[in-house]
Amino acid sequence: MKYKVGVTLAMTAIAGFALVGPGVADSGFKNKYPDTTASKDCGDGDSIDYAGPLKMWPPNHKLQDVLMSATDGPSSNPADAASNETTLTVTVSLLDAVGGDGGPQHDPDFFFPSGPSDEGSPTASVPFQLRSERSGKGDGRTYDIHSDATFDGGMKRCSWDMQVVVPHDMRGGADW
Amino acid sequence: MSSCAHSQGRGVAVRRPALTGVALLLLVFSTTGCAVGGEVEGASPEPRADLAARAEVAAQNRAHPNADARKPSRHPRREGLGSGGKKAGASDVSASTADRPSRVRAARPFPPSATTRPTEWHQLASLKDPVADHGNGPAYADLTGFTVSEHDGELAASIDVAAVVPGQLADRAVQGVGIDFYRSSSDESDYQIFLDGGSRGWRAFLQTPDGFVDFPGTFSVHGRTLDVVVPWTAVGGRENAQVGVFSDWSSGVGRLSTDGTVREDLRPR
Numbered sequence: 503m504k505y506k507v508g509v510t511l512a513m514t515a516i517a518g519f520a521l522v523g524p525g526v527a528d529s530g531f532k533n534k535y536p537d538t539t540a541s542k543d544c545g546d547g548d549s550i551d552y553a554g555p556l557k558m559w560p561p562n563h564k565l566q567d568v569l570m571s572a573t574d575g576p577s578s579n580p581a582d583a584a585s586n587e588t589t590l591t592v593t594v595s596l597l598d599a600v601g602g603d604g605g606p607q608h609d610p611d612f613f614f615p616s617g618p619s620d621e622g623s624p625t626a627s628v629p630f631q632l633r634s635e636r637s638g639k640g641d642g643r644t645y646d647i648h649s650d651a652t653f654d655g656g657m658k659r660c661s662w663d664m665q666v667v668v669p670h671d672m673r674g675g676a677d678w
Numbered sequence: 679m680s681s682c683a684h685s686q687g688r689g690v691a692v693r694r695p696a697l698t699g700v701a702l703l704l705l706v707f708s709t710t711g712c713a714v715g716g717e718v719e720g721a722s723p724e725p726r727a728d729l730a731a732r733a734e735v736a737a738q739n740r741a742h743p744n745a746d747a748r749k750p751s752r753h754p755r756r757e758g759l760g761s762g763g764k765k766a767g768a769s770d771v772s773a774s775t776a777d778r779p780s781r782v783r784a785a786r787p788f789p790p791s792a793t794t795r796p797t798e799w800h801q802l803a804s805l806k807d808p809v810a811d812h813g814n815g816p817a818y819a820d821l822t823g824f825t826v827s828e829h830d831g832e833l834a835a836s837i838d839v840a841a842v843v844p845g846q847l848a849d850r851a852v853q854g855v856g857i858d859f860y861r862s863s864s865d866e867s868d869y870q871i872f873l874d875g876g877s878r879g880w881r882a883f884l885q886t887p888d889g890f891v892d893f894p895g896t897f898s899v900h901g902r903t904l905d906v907v908v909p910w911t912a913v914g915g916r917e918n919a920q921v922g923v924f925s926d927w928s929s930g931v932g933r934l935s936t937d938g939t940v941r942e943d944l945r946p947r
Contacts, residue, residue, distance in 0.1 A: 539723040540723070555723060555724075555725070556723035556724070557723065557724055557725055558725070559725030559726075559874075560725070560730075560854065560872050560874045560881075560883050561854060562854060562856055562870060562872040562874075562883065562885065563856065563924075564866065564867070564870060564885055565866060566889075567889075636852075636928075638852075638926065638927075638928030638930075638934040639928070639932055639934065641930075670850070670852065670928065670930050671850055671851075671852045671876050671877070671930060672725070672876060672878070673849070673850070673877065
């Protein structure tokens with residue numbers, strides 16, 4: 503996995519207290535969600551993981567960085583452990599109430615800066631961006647995100663469908 | 679709650695189990711005051727209301743009737759008059775107590791409005807936008823002007839609309855007002871102040887190239903004006919840029935409006 507999250511907490515007493523918070527290695531891709539927020543268990547320790555918001559707010563028309571990754575985890579099965587070669591392909595679709603989106607000046611709605619596919623061992627990672635934009639005519643926007651992964655050098659397949667929403671409004675939103 | 683306590687909440691959101699102990703320590707420190715460094719956004723599947731600053735809302739805006747039901751006005755200046763017949767934005771400003779703030783900042787002087795701003799504020803840009811060019815929304819969603827000023831390391835942005843802005847919008851009604859700062863050749867802005875209005879009031883967010891950060895300034899809603907003051911450093915420093923404004927409004931049941939300005943050069947140097 504490209505993201506190594508280090509927690510480096512240090513406290514110093516200088517006219518009070520100074521705190522240095524959790525650190526994220528600079529990988530060039532500024533994903534603000536270094537931790538997995540949703541996962542698909544593909545069995546035998548393998549998984550597809552999403553790091554990003556499940557609900558995007560505010561709907562400010564801007565692209566937000568997220569990350570999908572597939573990891574071939576350790577396994578006690580000798581056949582499974584023989585190869586950690588992993589591939590991942592991500593597709594995104596969305597459906598808005600017609601005429602309610604932000605218009606062409608806010609295209610694209612999603613973007614794969616490094617392409618929608620990756621391969622690696624044991625992890626394949628696909629960073630991408632989703633636009634924080636809602637439909638003004640309905641309940642908001644829903645991004646349907648489909649991931650296809652292969653593990654063990656292509657011997658095993660796993661798919662996952664998940665959704666990220668941009669609500670129209672924050673009625674009922676926690677602390678909102 | 680202090681800004682330190684706010685960051686403590688963020689840390690808990692990052693990795694709740696691992697930081698439970700640290701969170702307890704921070705809770706102790708938040709009562710004594712502390713500074714936070716090494717800002718890093720954390721994982722949160724839910725939106726981060728704690729990063730935003732609630733608006734201070736003038737009395738006349740708090741008393742606004744159900745603005746959602748109002749039709750676009752052809753007499754914006756008349757609508758801009760306060761209840762006492764005073765010009766909007768010139769008086770009746772006080773902190774809102776209708777909603778409990780999600781966090782309270784250190785006391786700062788209330789930001790002067792564009793119309794009352796002392797002369798030491800230097801105007802950098804001023805744009806006018808046509809009235810009633812915003813579509814099928816209320817007049818308070820209709821941008822009519824935009825002013826950027828600076829003073830002593832701070833930048834003030836004032837957005838004028840065609841009618842008094844409700845302190846709280848009707849149920850399901852939403853308004854988003856964005857101030858985009860372009861500092862590179864990208865079509866996407868590099869910094870953005872986003873003013874989020876809804877039935878629970880108004881909040882200000884700041885998005886930077888590193889993501890959403892604690893809103894570092896003040897935000898007020900008074901009369902027909904939305905006023906924001908932030909340090910120059912919060913939007914990339916006191917350097918030349920382009921700036922643009924947009925306003926979106928939606929009732930959630932079919933009525934929409936959008937309005938925006940062209941990009942304007944900002945040349946503080």
